[in-house]
Each structure stands twice: as structure tokens, then as C-alpha cells.
Amino acid sequence: MERRKILIIGGGIAGAACAWALTERRMGEVLVLEREDQLGSQATAQNAGILRTLTNHPATTALALETAAFLAAPPPGFCSVPLVNPVGLALIPRTVAPAAIHAWRQRKAPGRVSTPDAASLAALLPHYRGERKGAIFVHDEGHIDTAALFEGFVRGARRGGARFETGVRVIEILRGPNGVGGVLLEGGRELSADVVVIAAGGWAGPLARAAGSNLTFEARRRHLLVTAADDAVDKAWPVVWSEPDAFYAKPESGGLMICVCDEDPVDPDHCTPRPEVRELVAQRASEVLAGQGEARAAHFWAGLRTFSDDGGFTIGFDADVRGLFWVAGLGGHGMSTSLGVGRAAAALLCNAKLEPNLERALSPARFFGAPA
The missing domain is CATH 3.30.9.10 (D-Amino Acid Oxidase, subunit A, domain 2)
Incomplete structure (x- = not known):
């Protein structure tokens, strides 16, 4: 498998889960950039921490069920406390x-x-x-220990070789003749990458515009x-x-x-x-x-x-901008679907296939009538 440099914008639950799942697959060099001084300080810290797997989107439900199984039995070394309190x-x-x-x-x-x-x-x-x-x-549903879950993803990703930088703001997504080539940070520093993953929650919309993508998101x-x-x-x-x-x-x-x-x-x-x-x-x-x-x-x-135009998750490569990958529009379900989201993103970044209906439901191409 080709090893690539993957840059993830967003150090919340989506970015951390994606980084963890990529290191689980030994995908390549992974760097996570967070605009705040502390990881997980925006939507991740504000989450209600409720495990609910039944939703009005079948793809979201599928990812929540996968995550619920993980929460009930996390792998050895992932955490030292239970991740879910099944009060019902x-x-x-x-x-x-x-x-x-x-x-x-x-x-x-x-x-x-x-x-x-x-x-x-x-x-x-x-x-x-x-x-x-x-x-x-x-x-068997109830309260998620959001802090333990988030810390488990970050710790596991770091153990697998991923790096995290905080207090860095992306002001431009750099594009070359072959598509996305990296990012420009506030202060003038440039970082190169083979793939840029946008997992920035409420800032997905502005970043889409900055990247020249036709996707739209609403915070x-x-x-x-x-x-x-x-x-x-x-x-x-x-x-x-x-x-x-x-x-x-x-x-x-x-x-x-x-x-x-x-x-x-x-x-x-x-x-x-x-x-x-x-x-x-x-x-x-x-x-x-x-x-x-x-x-x-x-x-x-x-x-x-943050929501996409149809309310469903958007996970996959951009239909128009080569090298740009989305983990966005999670609509408040980021914590309860985190494991499923991370593993789906990592699989697609590795050019693996998901279950066909799930892949179509998540694909950015669905907004433009293109095949997933």
C-alpha cells in the first residue's frame, strides 16, 4: 500500500477518530492541525454525550451501531474507564x-x-x-464518557505515530496542477500533503470555499x-x-x-x-x-x-478538488458515531470500499448526481 502524507484540519472528535483509524491501518504520515490552543475544545467539549443509535438517516444509524459496539468493548489499552454508562x-x-x-x-x-x-x-x-x-x-444506551473516548483516540493515534499541533490556523488550502498540495498557516508557514482532510466541524463551510469546493455546509x-x-x-x-x-x-x-x-x-x-x-x-x-x-x-x-445540504454525513473525496477529503456535516452525532466515522474515513482514504449503500450515502458526489 502506498504511504502518503495526510494532513487533517480539525482536532476535535472527528479529526482524532480519523487519525486513530489511519494509524490503525498504518496508512502513512498523519498530522492533525487544531486552530485552538487545546484539542477538542469546540463542539467536542460542548457535546451532550448521549449514546443514541436510532436516527432518521440509515447511514448515521449504521455508524452509531458500529460505534456503540466499540464503546461497550474497546480494545485493550484504549482507556482505563468504561466508555458508556448504560442507564438506558x-x-x-x-x-x-x-x-x-x-x-x-x-x-x-x-x-x-x-x-x-x-x-x-x-x-x-x-x-x-x-x-x-x-x-x-x-x-444498553445512555451516557458516553466523552473525555475518555476523545483522549483514547488521541492517545492511540499518537502511539501509532500521528502528530498533533495546536494553535495553528489554516488560512489557505494550497493547490497545484495535480490538485491539493498542502496548506498555508497564519504566519506564513506552509505544510505539504498528499491529501488534506477537512474535519473542522463548524468551519467546514469556510474551508470549502477556501478550497474551491462546490460543497456547502451550515453551522x-x-x-x-x-x-x-x-x-x-x-x-x-x-x-x-x-x-x-x-x-x-x-x-x-x-x-x-x-x-x-x-x-x-x-x-x-x-x-x-x-x-x-x-x-x-x-x-x-x-x-x-x-x-x-x-x-x-x-x-x-x-x-x-454542522450540516450538509441534505442533513447526512459527508465522508469521502471531493468530487471536484483532487486530494481534498471530507469528514464533515456530522450534525451533532460526532461523538456517538465517532468510531464508525473514523474507520469509514480511513477505509476510503486507503481506497478500500465500504458497504455500497453506506458509501453512496456518505459520498460528496451525491450532491452533484455523480456516482459514488
Whole structure:
């Protein structure tokens, strides 16, 4: 196999997982560039850390299922703590087609998915009073230890020879007669590469324009709130995610992490919280959760989620710019699909094939009617 120099822009969960998977394959020289002074300080650090494998995109679901298996049984030496706390996930879906739910259930291990009646759901979620119709309970999903997972990818990638640089900003993607040839950093330093991988989360859109790609991505803001510690909150409560209520909540730091699934387009360089959304979160919590009418906020923040034009992941070589590779548009699922995303990207970078339907669903060529 030809060994190439691969430069990854973005030191978050997508870039780290991709670097780890490339070193797993002994692909070549791998260098990860992160614009911030610390790895994983943007969307990765803001992630809610929920393991949910059923989504409204079959490709995302497939990568999440692959990742869930890895989280349950990581390879020796990857981490020293469990990567998932399977408190359970109570999901009330609305956007997922019945056929997709059936296909997903077929891939789950026997006994891992149940359909609770109203009394059973009330016992599992004594604090929840939102929509219950059509609820699914997933017994082996719950909380991801996001820090341990991210650190495992970074540590493993470094052990495999990958290098990471922080505090470096890419201001131009260099192109030559044969396609992409490297990047220009702020300060004038040039780095050569055979392949440039864009795994930069919310900055995928600006980098696409800088590279001359025809792909477009949109960064969107979503708010999360953690309530002050409360003795009435049981840390063993399952995660509850109600799509009809546009709401999810889980125990966190003695209180509850709450999200109203809001989103609005945002400049990734200016993703600050909107105070009015804090009021919306408090109002929705009082409607859906018992005892939260007067809950105080201990922490309130806005995170970044990035989307392609059709809402699906974009993983693969650019259709127009030779040597440019995408790991982008993960739409907030980067943590729960990280292993699957990293291994899919590494396989394609090695010119290996994925399952045909998965490869077509991920391919950048799908936006232009070209074959994957």
C-alpha cells in the first residue's frame, strides 16, 4: 500500500477518530492541525454525550451501531474507564420511519429494546410528563464518557505515530496542477500533503470555499442547560428524548442537562448563547419535567452542529478538488458515531470500499448526481 502524507484540519472528535483509524491501518504520515490552543475544545467539549443509535438517516444509524459496539468493548489499552454508562434511553421518535425502526431493531441484540407501557415508562421516568405515545426503551444506551473516548483516540493515534499541533490556523488550502498540495498557516508557514482532510466541524463551510469546493455546509447553534444540584434527581434515571416535545434530558452533575433541540444558523467564530433561549429552556422544562418550574441554572452554553445540504454525513473525496477529503456535516452525532466515522474515513482514504449503500450515502458526489 502506498504511504502518503495526510494532513487533517480539525482536532476535535472527528479529526482524532480519523487519525486513530489511519494509524490503525498504518496508512502513512498523519498530522492533525487544531486552530485552538487545546484539542477538542469546540463542539467536542460542548457535546451532550448521549449514546443514541436510532436516527432518521440509515447511514448515521449504521455508524452509531458500529460505534456503540466499540464503546461497550474497546480494545485493550484504549482507556482505563468504561466508555458508556448504560442507564438506558427512553426515545419517543417522530422523524424516524417505521421501516427504519424495524431495520434498527433487527440489528440490536435480543432483549436490548423494549416497548414500555404507560405504567412501565412512568416507573422508569418518574420526573417526565411529556409525550409517551410510541416510546421505545433502549436498555444498553445512555451516557458516553466523552473525555475518555476523545483522549483514547488521541492517545492511540499518537502511539501509532500521528502528530498533533495546536494553535495553528489554516488560512489557505494550497493547490497545484495535480490538485491539493498542502496548506498555508497564519504566519506564513506552509505544510505539504498528499491529501488534506477537512474535519473542522463548524468551519467546514469556510474551508470549502477556501478550497474551491462546490460543497456547502451550515453551522447551527444549539443550547444546553444544566440545572443546579438537586437531591430529588436520581443519577440512575435514563436519558429521555422526546421528538414530539423537541426535548431531551439526562442526569448531569447532580442536576439535569436539558435541551429544547433549538437550532439557528451561526457564524462559528461567534457562537455565543442567546439569553432568550435560556428562558425557553426553563419554560419547556416546567412543562415536561416535574419539579423543574423553579430550577436554577448552574451552567448554560451554546454548542455547534454542522450540516450538509441534505442533513447526512459527508465522508469521502471531493468530487471536484483532487486530494481534498471530507469528514464533515456530522450534525451533532460526532461523538456517538465517532468510531464508525473514523474507520469509514480511513477505509476510503486507503481506497478500500465500504458497504455500497453506506458509501453512496456518505459520498460528496451525491450532491452533484455523480456516482459514488
